[in-house]
Amino acid sequence: MTDLTTLQTRLAEAEEAQHQLMMGAKEVSVSIGNYGSTTYAQANAEKLEQYIEKLKSQIARLSGTARRGVIKVVFDE
Numbered sequence: 001m002t003d004l005t006t007l008q009t010r011l012a013e014a015e016e017a018q019h020q021l022m023m024g025a026k027e028v029s030v031s032i033g034n035y036g037s038t039t040y041a042q043a044n045a046e047k048l049e050q051y052i053e054k055l056k057s058q059i060a061r062l063s064g065t066a067r068r069g070v071i072k073v074v075f076d077e
Helices: 004-022 042-063
Strands: 027-031 037-041
Touching: 004 027, 004 037, 004 042, 027 042, 037 042
Parallel strands: none
Antiparallel strands: 027 037
C-alpha cells in the first residue's frame, strides 16, 4: 500500500490539476506514482474528481480518520 506522504502529494497534484481545468486549461497531466502519468481534459473532469475522492478516502483510512458518507434524506408525502 502507498504511504501517507505519497498519497498527500498525489492529492495536492490532483487538486491543482482540477483547479487548472476549472480555470480553463484544455488539459492537465497528473503523476500516478510509478505508473507514469495520465492526462485529464475538460471532457473527463468527472474522472479527475473521482480520483481525488479515492485519494481522500485512502488518506483518511491511513491517518485513522473516517470519511463521512453521503446522508440521504427522503421525505414521504
